[in-house]
Each structure stands twice: as structure tokens, then as C-alpha cells.
Amino acid sequence: MAKTIFITGASRGFGKLWAEAFLQRGDNVVATVRDLSTLDDLISKYGDRILPLELNVNDRAADIAAIQQAKQHFGSIDVLINNAGYGLFGSIEETTEQQAREQMETNFFGLLWLTQAVLPVMREQGHGHIIQLSSVLGLVTLPILGLYNASKFAVEGLSETLAAEVKDFGINITLIEPNGFATDWSGASALRTETLPAYDDVRKAFFDGTANDAMWGIPEATIPAVLKLIDEPNPPLRLFLGNQGLPWVKQVYDSRFAEWENWREISATAQGK
Template sequence: MSKTILITGASRGFGKLWAEAFLKRGDKVAATARNTEALADLIATYGDAILPIKLDVNNRDESFAAVAKAKEYFGSLDVVINNAGYGLFGTIEETTEAEARSQFETNVFGLLWVTQAALPIFREQGHGHIIQVSSVLGVVTLPLLGVYNASKFAVEGISETLAAEVKQFGINVSLIEPNGYSTDWSGASATQSQPLEIYNGLRTAFAESGSQEGFWGDPEATSEAVLKLVDAENPPLRLFLGKHTLPWAKQVYADRIAEWEAWDDVAVAAHGN
């Protein structure tokens, strides 16, 4: 049975790949983008099955209007995928106030506005699936991406809480957590803080780690996983994408638990009774 899906940030990268995968199999897609001209090829191929919507997710009113437009056009809405976002590269010390605020406006607040807009529709229908494109960096961290890491940690907290709140209404919530992929996330889509020379060694090591063979995943390979997630009767709260994610998360959490256990006597004593 075909589904109606709204996906933000659909002009390129994961968003466009997944939009096309949905359309190919007969789903209907409301595709939002700041520049809808980038969707011209999909419109030419799939016609009325795709609804292009110009949207800056930073604008709360526009976000609500976009979701309402998708529902009105297609008559229903089954899935919302919050994919819009970008990477901010720079150490914590290098990051300006404007850069930090802009990162959170898009990655966190933009996602929040679209989510809030979809919830009343899903509650009225008695079903719906909200999918948040987070990152493995919402579970673990890397240097030079501190504010980006923080934005994805925020998305994780919002979404895990939301899942508990809306399950009673028949609404599912999932987080997609990719490792690094060969999209333009770290290229044209990214923002770079003004570098301080003192961190050049760290930047060199970071670049070298990403140059290893097999480090970056193939974006095309993600579409089948996303289709399975959308079709799942009982979708998971979290879905890792890529071969590096689970081993990395397991190691980091093992280290965290070991440290927490080492300090547990201090923690328990601090309870006071």
C-alpha cells in the first residue's frame, strides 16, 4: 500500500535519494527545499506524485504551512522525515555565537517546528511515523564537530521523549543515525569556523582518519534501509546506518559504563540516605 511522505531538505543528498526511492515504488512525496528548482528532474519524471514545497525550516510559520499544504494536497500524511540540516566544522573555541545559533536553528529548532506541525494531523488520524535524521554523532562525539554533535544530542533527547509521549496516539518515532557517507554534508553543505592555528594538528589527524579506504559509506546503499524502516509495523526508535556505527557505539558505551562504575561509590554517597 502506497504511503504519503513529507521529507525536508530534499534538494540533494539523502533527502533527494530517499524521495526518489519512495517515488519509484509508487509512494507520494511532499519534498521541501529552500531551492525547489533542484527537484525539477523528479517533477518531470513523477508528475503529480511529488509536491515541491519551498521551505526554510528555520521559519516556524512556514514549517506549519508546509505540513498543512502536504496534507491538503494529498489528503493524508503517513510519514514525516526531518532531514534538513548541515554540518558545522570547528572546535568549540573557534565557533562564533552566530555559527552556533544558526546550527541549532536548523538542526534542532527546524526539526522541532516540522515535528510539532505534524503531530495534530497524526493524532487525528490515529497513526503516523516521524523519522528524525540524526547522526551517530548524536550518540558519540568527534572533535572539530562539537556544536554539530550537541545539536544531534538535542535531537536525540527530543525524539526519545516524544516517542514516549505519542505512542498512545498510534504515532511512531524513529531516529536514523548514519556514520559518515559520501554526500556533500562535509562539502558544499557544510560551514567552517575561522580556524585557530593552535588546532592545526588536530585538523590534520581528523582529515587523515577520514581518508582511510572504506571509511565513507555509499549514500545509494541507504535507500533500502529507509524503505524498510518506513514499512516496519513496529519500527525501532533508533536505526544505525553504516558499518562503523554499532562497533563504535559499543566501545564508547563500554568505556562510559566502566567509568560510571568506577565512580559509583561517590555517586551513591551523594544520595545522602
């Protein structure tokens, strides 16, 4: 049975790939972008099964209006995929206030506004699936991506809480956590801080460490996993995409647990009784 899927950031990368995959199999797609011309190929090919909307996700009123327009147009919204976002490369000291706020506005608050907007629709329907594009960097961190890490950690906390709040309404929440993929996330879509020489060694280590092509996944290979997730009646709260994330997270969390255990007795004394 065809679904109606609302996806943000559909102009390129995962958003464009997944939107077309949904359309190819017969789903209805609401695709939001900042530049509608980026969807001309999908519009000409799939006609009235795609509703293209110009949207800046940072605009809460526009997010609410877009959800309502989608509901009126297709009659329901089965899936919301909060995909819009970008990377900000630079050390924390280098990051300006404007850069920090804009990173959180898009990666976290835009996602929050659309999530809030779709919840009444899904509660009324008695079903729905909200898929949040997080990252493996919402669970572990890398230097030079501090604000991006922070935005995705915020998405993780928000979404895990939301899952507990809405499960009795028939609404599922899934956090998708990709490792690195060969999209333009680190290229044309990314922003960079003005560099300070003090961080040159840290920056070089970061870029040297991510220069291995073998560690970057093939974006098109994610399509079957995402389609399976969309169709799963009992979807997971978290889904890694790629083969790098789970081993890395396990290694980091094993180290964290070891440190916490080493400090267990000191921690316990802070209880006071």
C-alpha cells in the same frame, strides 16, 4: 499501499535519493527545498505524485503552513522525515555566536517545529511515523564537530522523549543514525569556522582520521534499509545506517560504563542517605 511522505532537505544527498526511491515505488512525496529548481527532474518524471515546496525549516510559521498545505493536497501525511541539516566544522572556541545559533536553528529547531506541526495531523489520523535524521554523532562525539554533535544530541533527547509521549496515539518515532557516507555533507553543504592555529594539530588529526575512503558508506545502499523502515509496522526507536556506527558506539559506551562503575561509591554518597 502507497504512503504520503513529507521529507525535508530533498535537494541533494539522502533527501533526494530517498525521495526518488519513494516516488519510484508509487508513494506520494512532499519534498521541501530552498531552491525549487533542484527538483525539476523529479517533477518532470513523477508529475502530480510530488508536491515540491520551497521551505526554510528555520521559519516556524512556514513549517506549519507547509504541513497544512501537504495535508490539504494529499489528504494525509503518513511519514515525516526531518532530513534537513548541515555540518559545521571547527573547534568550539573558534565557533561564533551566529554559527552556533544557526547550527541549532536548522539541525534542532527546524526539526522541532515540523514535528510539532505534524503531530495534530497524525493524532487525528490515529497513525504516523516521524523519522528524525540524527547521526552516530548524536551518541558519540568527534572533535572539530562540537556544535554538530550538540545539535544531534539534542535531537536524540527530544525524540526519545517524544516517542514515550505519542505511542498511545499510534505514532512511531525513529532516529536514523548514519555513520559517514560519501554525500556532500562534509563538502558543499558544510560550513567551516575561521581557524585558530592553536587547534591545527587537533584539526589535522581529525581530517587524517577521516581520510580513509573505506570508512565512508555508499549513499545509494541506504535505500533498501529506509524503505524497510518506512513499511515496518513496529519500527525501532533507533536505526544505525552503515557498519561503522554500532561497533564504535558499543566501544565508547563500554568505556563510559567502566568509568561510571569506578566512581559508583562516590556517586552514591551524594544521595545523602
